[in-house]
Amino acid sequence: MSHPINVFSEIGKLKTVLLHRPGKELENLMPDYLERLLFDDIPYLEQAQREHDQFAELLVSKGVEVLYLEDLAAEALLNDEIKEKFVDQYLNEANIKSKTAKQKAKELLLALPTNRELIDKSMAGMQKVELPKFELSSLTDMVESDYPFVIDPMPNLYFTRDPFATIGHGVSLNHMYAETRNRETIYGQYIFDFHPRFAGKDLPRVYDRDDSTRIEGGDELVLSKDVLAIGISQRTDAASIEKMAKSIFAENMGFKHILAFNIGEYRKFMHLDTVFTMVDYDKFSIHPEIEGELVVYSISEGKDGLDIIREEDSLENILCKYLNIDKVHLIRCGGGNLTAAAREQWNDGSNTLTIAPGEVIVYDRNTITNKLLEEAGVKLNYLPGSELVRGRGGPRCMSMPIIREDI
Numbered sequence: 001m002s003h004p005i006n007v008f009s010e011i012g013k014l015k016t017v018l019l020h021r022p023g024k025e026l027e028n029l030m031p032d033y034l035e036r037l038l039f040d041d042i043p044y045l046e047q048a049q050r051e052h053d054q055f056a057e058l059l060v061s062k063g064v065e066v067l068y069l070e071d072l073a074a075e076a077l078l079n080d081e082i083k084e085k086f087v088d089q090y091l092n093e094a095n096i097k098s099k100t101a102k103q104k105a106k107e108l109l110l111a112l113p114t115n116r117e118l119i120d121k122s123m124a125g126m127q128k129v130e131l132p133k134f135e136l137s138s139l140t141d142m143v144e145s146d147y148p149f150v151i152d153p154m155p156n157l158y159f160t161r162d163p164f165a166t167i168g169h170g171v172s173l174n175h176m177y178a179e180t181r182n183r184e185t186i187y188g189q190y191i192f193d194f195h196p197r198f199a200g201k202d203l204p205r206v207y208d209r210d211d212s213t214r215i216e217g218g219d220e221l222v223l224s225k226d227v228l229a230i231g232i233s234q235r236t237d238a239a240s241i242e243k244m245a246k247s248i249f250a251e252n253m254g255f256k257h258i259l260a261f262n263i264g265e266y267r268k269f270m271h272l273d274t275v276f277t278m279v280d281y282d283k284f285s286i287h288p289e290i291e292g293e294l295v296v297y298s299i300s301e302g303k304d305g306l307d308i309i310r311e312e313d314s315l316e317n318i319l320c321k322y323l324n325i326d327k328v329h330l331i332r333c334g335g336g337n338l339t340a341a342a343r344e345q346w347n348d349g350s351n352t353l354t355i356a357p358g359e360v361i362v363y364d365r366n367t368i369t370n371k372l373l374e375e376a377g378v379k380l381n382y383l384p385g386s387e388l389v390r391g392r393g394g395p396r397c398m399s400m401p402i403i404r405e406d407i
């Protein structure tokens, strides 16, 4: 059977990738609710879109097929039945207290002329002022708060790396840390259940959004066809890694070891890929602030369950051992300077997207880290990073590989 997904490394030539072009959801950000929506600032939408288009054009110029989440989700709503099921689930998970408001929102969504408009609207969220006036008969309606939204926006959708993640031939449909992002995983559910590119194909699910513990794609790295690295972080629980390890080993995709990197629970480095990415066979970008505390556990398949070892060696030696190489080069974000490292990590200096061994996409603004990457022989492609970065994510977070060439 054919495999619609093929991702057995972080660095193999990128062939197909999934993006989301930021849309009106960014214009539904307000200062009062930024924190809950996991944003620190409000990007200027048009400029963010221009930057994002440059990202997509760069990928296309490198021969990468660019797919958009919003197109796939729209195409997955194959008929009226699936469409209504999607809208009902979406509205249930939007947590709308007023029954009438929910019904009005449903009518409004289903009246949109195309699936793409429905999907775009579902992503943007809905303000109360958009609903037609209705009679306030229930207590819920009468004492409604002045909160402006019937349905919250989903501003983090352009970080396609997180709600689901491709691993080998499979996908982990994630259970997210925050409610705002858990709603994003509905799109993954419909795409993998119904989109003709994926439905009915050989596509193991190694995690499910109904699972109770958290895991996010930014923590999931495919280091080689044998080894995965998964962060234990603000976003990913150790328990989720154990669950996923069992299903990954049961799927027999060839993965032998999972390295669990405990990076601590911090907003500033919420996922493993904000502090550590692989850029070549033997080169990694890393934020020096995690190095001191980092504890790595290796997980492999045992006779009765999982064998788990706390690794005691240096990160370099652990990587050499599991990747079967003699030497690794860690390229430190910001070089040796504490302030530069903190600033450039905050602006996703270590969140590189590798598009082929030794070739990456980076934000132009992280000049110190970029220079070090160049000196290490890595080929850089620059992306302007003024607006997109305000959501706290870089090229790796903004992309989900669907197919990479095997290496």
Ligand SMILES: NC(=[NH2+])NCCC[C@H](N)C(=O)O
Residues within 6 Å of the ligand: 038, 039, 156, 159, 161, 162, 181, 217, 218, 219, 270, 271, 273, 274, 391, 392, 393, 394, 396, 397
């Ligand atoms: N893979 C990543 N590092 N993603 C970054 C996601 C940023 C987003 N604002 C969040 O807090 O969830």
